[in-house]
Amino acid sequence: DTGVSQDPRHKITKRGQNVTFRCDPISEHNRLYWYRQTLGQGPEFLTYFQNEAQLEKSRLLSDRFSAERPKGSFSTLEIQRTEQGDSAMYLCASSDVTRAGTGELFFGEGSRLTVL
């Protein structure tokens, strides 16, 4: 399968613990995006990278959240000291820079986080 891959698909953690999600984009795509989706809502933008550079961050990305894309390929999203309000689906998407302006993002299946 050559689509966007996310791991783990599901994560249950206790409040206060740290969690990390990984995203492997479509191989020829150099833009990678993180979105968050809560129940009954549409996805909300968190941040995006072009190659290894983080070009934009949403105000939703508090200082407990950090995203990296060290070699311009896969990306990680870490949430420190998780809170119950962090429970959500974390979606990764990628796009081709020549098509990025068209909004054609390809999404992964998401990583669902439950904070107890």
Added chain:
Amino acid sequence: GQQLNQSPQSMFIQEGEDVSMNCTSSSIFNTWLWYKQDPGEGPVLLIALYKAGELTSNGRLTAQFGITRKDSFLNISASIPSDVGIYFCAGARFAGGSQGNLIFGKGTKLSVKP
């Protein structure tokens, strides 16, 4: 965060019926997109619109970019059972520095009439 106003929130369809849904915003967008999300999956792009007034089709789906650039609608003709799911509109400005910030509606959930 900001979200678009999408309606209806949910609707029931009978096979063969036509379906309409729309999306409005208080802000202007340069691009409108429609995605479909099935349970446990990420959104999949259905149609993208880049010009005010543009009407675009993808099989049984037709979408229009409103001339005010503040709205869009999606029609599905002759619905079939696999059309069930959640449909999201998304707007993008793609102006200035923002290249990644798609703003999504809350979704229209399509279900089959019992």
